[in-house]
Amino acid sequence: MAMAEQAVSTPRNPAASRTGKAAGWRTFYRNRWFYLMMVPGLAYYALFHYAPMAGTLIAFQDFNLMKGIWGSPWVGWDNFRIIFDNPEFWPLIRNTLLISLYKIVGNLIPDVLLALMLNEVRHRWFKSLVQTITYGPYFLSWVIVYGLVFSFLSPGSGLISTFVRDAGWGQIDLMTNQDFFRPMLVLTEIWKTTGFGAIIYLAALASINQELYEAAVVDGAGRWRQLWHVTLPGIRDVFVLMLILKVGGILDAGFDQVFIFLNARVYEVGDIVDTWVYRYGFERLEFGVAAAMGVFKSVVGLIFVLGANKLAKKVGGNGLW
Known part of the structure; x- marks a missing residue:
């Protein structure tokens, strides 16, 4: 019990934390070109696969082209x-x-x-x-x-x-x-x-x-x-x-x-x-x-x-x- 209380009360080592963060940034900088090559693929999925998911709201609306998604009235489960x-x-x-x-x-x-x-x-x-x-x-x-x-x-x-x-x-x-x-x-x-x-x-x-x-x-x-x-x-x-x-x-x-x-x-x-x-x-x-x-x-x-x-x-x- 005393060892557990001592472990809980022991503060984290700030130097070790800063060293870990510095190592993480060095790893990121060393692989920066690989991350840069990932950007087009991530942008493609974000724009054409995840952003259109907002259109799922239409399934719960009486959608009107002139009013748009945010102006169309909600109908709940009526469409289903x-x-x-x-x-x-x-x-x-x-x-x-x-x-x-x-x-x-x-x-x-x-x-x-x-x-x-x-x-x-x-x-x-x-x-x-x-x-x-x-x-x-x-x-x-x-x-x-x-x-x-x-x-x-x-x-x-x-x-x-x-x-x-x-x-x-x-x-x-x-x-x-x-x-x-x-x-x-x-x-x-x-x-x-x-x-x-x-x-x-x-x-x-x-x-x-x-x-x-x-x-x-x-x-x-x-x-x-x-x-x-x-x-x-x-x-x-x-x-x-x-x-x-x-x-x-x-x-x-x-x-x-x-x-x-x-x-x-x-x-x-x-x-x-x-x-x-x-x-x-x-x-x-x-x-x-x-x-x-x-x-x-x-x-x-x-x-x-x-x-x-x-x-x-x-x-x-x-x-x-």
């Missing part, structure tokens, strides 16, 4: 009640979740398969050629992709539609077919993004210790055994990380793609949360309702990220943190 009472709400959620789940499965598996196949290629020129061909579509906008799909599948003049009609097999109209709309989204997404996703897994494959393969060969493991016991465990953490990121954006079904491919005949299966927000925000000018839906999406995304991260840790992964 409009969303949840809307008969379109649950069909929107169903369409968004289904399209997102299809894309998650349809994107992750082809990415891994392409990376595994390229990893087994020993001719560098052929590997580079395949990577270039598969990575190229990633740089195309969805407008161009839609133009390519339309040139093949348009009802009147599409290449495939014309071939089917001239062959006497009847008239097909896949662009407005509800049963084909979601598969079309997934297939075009695979074609556009698989090359980019494979590069991420190729980087993970390159980081695997080659001594593990040598040890597996010594133990008599063939190529399939090496794949199962060395390669797949080596990219497991990257796979889990990509899965968590995609699950976190499960209510982002890809606005650009869906908005361009969407038409009146497929609204029942293709209308998603983001297209609904676009209509309410830019066509009806109901900015408060659109912002409320954005807040709802953010909360759901946070819940999914936390849940996926916790689940990943339970099954043996590292998670995001």
